[in-house]
Amino acid sequence: MPDRQPSAPGESPGGASERLPARGGLRISLGEEGDRAVLSLAGELDMATVPALRQSVAGLLEQGRARVVVDMAELGFVDSTGIHALLESWRRAREASGEMVLRAVSRQVRLVLEMVHSPIPEEE
Numbered sequence: 168m169p170d171r172q173p174s175a176p177g178e179s180p181g182g183a184s185e186r187l188p189a190r191g192g193l194r195i196s197l198g199e200e201g202d203r204a205v206l207s208l209a210g211e212l213d214m215a216t217v218p219a220l221r222q223s224v225a226g227l228l229e230q231g232r233a234r235v236v237v238d239m240a241e242l243g244f245v246d247s248t249g250i251h252a253l254l255e256s257w258r259r260a261r262e263a264s265g266e267m268v269l270r271a272v273s274r275q276v277r278l279v280l281e282m283v284h285s286p287i288p289e290e291e
Contacts, residue, residue: 192216192244195223203234205270209241212249220249224256224267233265236290240271250279257287 193216196207204227212220227235237253239245245253253269260267270290272280280287 193219195219197223200236203236204232205236205238207238207241211244212242212252213244213246214248217248217252220252220256224259228259228263228265233260233263235260235265235267236270237267238270239273239276242273245276250283253287254285
């Protein structure tokens, strides 16, 4: 089981943070903000790393944690499989009567999400 670490600056204020194992070029940190789980992504979300995102979201939903924020502030690259994984994760959260929102989306990723008419909301 991953070690729990206290929140660091820029991570979920007042909530615990958990580092999940890195897969390829992707690191995922799990934190909490109130009743929301925050998945902070760092590195690359591509064909080699999307299984880690899918597994993280599925694990949260299985635990009944259906309010998810995907923080993309430290994500340097997203390919089409990464976009598909985000859309699939959003759909799964909705099917679990939950919600998923994106935080700190880069301009390039936002343009692609707009091109595919993504229904995933961005955090305000």
